[in-house]
Amino acid sequence: MQNTIDNNAIYNSLLKKKEKGIKSLSILIDPDKTNEKKCSELLNFCQETSPDFFMVGGSLITNNELEKIVLCIKNHPYTAHIPVILFPNSYLHISEKADGILFLSLISGRNPDYLIGNHVIAAPLLRQSKLEIMPTGYILVNCGNQTTVAYISNTTPIPYEKNDIAVCTAMAGEMLGLRMIYMDGGSGAKQAISEEMIQAVRQATNIPLIVGGGIKSVNALEKAYLAGADMVVVGSVIEENPQIFQDFCLKIKELNKK
Numbered sequence: 001m002q003n004t005i006d007n008n009a010i011y012n013s014l015l016k017k018k019e020k021g022i023k024s025l026s027i028l029i030d031p032d033k034t035n036e037k038k039c040s041e042l043l044n045f046c047q048e049t050s051p052d053f054f055m056v057g058g059s060l061i062t063n064n065e066l067e068k069i070v071l072c073i074k075n076h077p078y079t080a081h082i083p084v085i086l087f088p089n090s091y092l093h094i095s096e097k098a099d100g101i102l103f104l105s106l107i108s109g110r111n112p113d114y115l116i117g118n119h120v121i122a123a124p125l126l127r128q129s130k131l132e133i134m135p136t137g138y139i140l141v142n143c144g145n146q147t148t149v150a151y152i153s154n155t156t157p158i159p160y161e162k163n164d165i166a167v168c169t170a171m172a173g174e175m176l177g178l179r180m181i182y183m184d185g186g187s188g189a190k191q192a193i194s195e196e197m198i199q200a201v202r203q204a205t206n207i208p209l210i211v212g213g214g215i216k217s218v219n220a221l222e223k224a225y226l227a228g229a230d231m232v233v234v235g236s237v238i239e240e241n242p243q244i245f246q247d248f249c250l251k252i253k254e255l256n257k258k
C-alpha cells in the first residue's frame with residue numbers, strides 16, 4: 001500500500017496532548033553510541049516507568065546498526081508499545097521497522113541539501129513505506145560549542161541570544177506548512193536553549209514544539225517544559241548515566257499530574 005500521509009497517529013496524539021497541556025518525553029538513541037546489549041540494558045529501566053517516544057538517529061552513523069536498534073526497542077517486552085520515531089541525518093537512514101520519521105527541513109540553515117535535497121531522494125522510498133511522515137522545521141541554536149550536527153550539515157546555527165531570529169524562522173516554518181518545530185542545541189550542547197528563546201517561539205507559533213540539546217538534569221527538563229516545549233528530547237546524558245533515565249520519566253509524570 002502507498003503511504004498517503006493519512007497515517008497521522010503519532011502527530012494526532014501530540015496535538016491532543018498539546019491541547020490539554022500534557023508534555024511528552026522522548027529519549028534519543030544514537031546507533032553510534034550504543035549496541036544491542038547496551039540498548040536492551042537501558043530498556044530494562046522501562047519496566048516501572050517509560051518515556052512517551054524513542055527517537056533513533058545520529059548526525060554521523062558509522063555502522064549498520066540503525067535497524068537493529070529500532071528492532072531492539074520494538075522487540076523488548078517493556079518498550080514494544082512505545083512509538084519509535086526516526087531522527088535521520090540523511091536519506092540513508094530510513095528503516096521501515098520504525099513507526100514514524102521526522103521529515104526534517106533544516107530551516108535555520110541555508111544548505112539546500114538539508115532544506116530539500118535529501119527529501120527529494122527519500123520521497124519515493126517513504127511513499128512506499130508505512131512510516132508516519134512528520135514534516136518538521138528543524139532549527140539549530142548555538143549553545144556554546146560547535147556540534148556534530150552543525151558541522152555535518154554545514155550550516156550556521158542561530159546565535160544563542162537572537163530570540164527574534166528563532167521566532168521569525170519558526171513562524172516561517174509554520175507558514176510553509178511544517179507541522180512541528182524542533183529547536184535543537186545539538187547533541188552534547190554545553191548549555192540548553194534559553195527559556196526566553198523557547199517562550200518567544202512558543203508565543204509566536206501554534207504547532208507542537210520539540211526542544212532538545214544539552215538537557216542534562218531534571219531541573220533543565222522542567223525549565224524547558226515550563227517555557228513551552230511540548231516534547232523534550234534527551235540523549236547524551238542517558239548515554240553517560242543510564243540511571244538518570246527514570247528520574248526524567250518520573251519528572252514528566254509529576255508535571256503532567258499538576
Ligand SMILES: CC(C)=CCC/C(C)=C/CC/C(C)=C/CC/C(C)=C/COP(=O)(O)OP(=O)(O)O
Binds near residue numbers: 032236
Ligand atoms: C528527510 C530526510 C530523509 C532527511 C533529513 C535530513 C536533514 C535535514 C537532517 C538535518 C541535519 C542532521 C545532520 C540531523 C541529524 C540530527 C541528529 C540525529 C542528531 C543526534 O545527535 P548527534 O549529532 O549524532 O550527536 P553526537 O555528536 O553526540 O553523536
Ligand SMILES: O=P(O)(O)OC[C@@H](O)CO
Binds near residue numbers: 184187188214236237
Ligand atoms: O544529546 P542531547 O544533548 O541530549 O541532545 C538531544 C538531541 O536534541 C540532539 O539532537
Ligand SMILES: [Mg+2]
Binds near residue numbers: 030059061148
Ligand atoms: Mg551521533
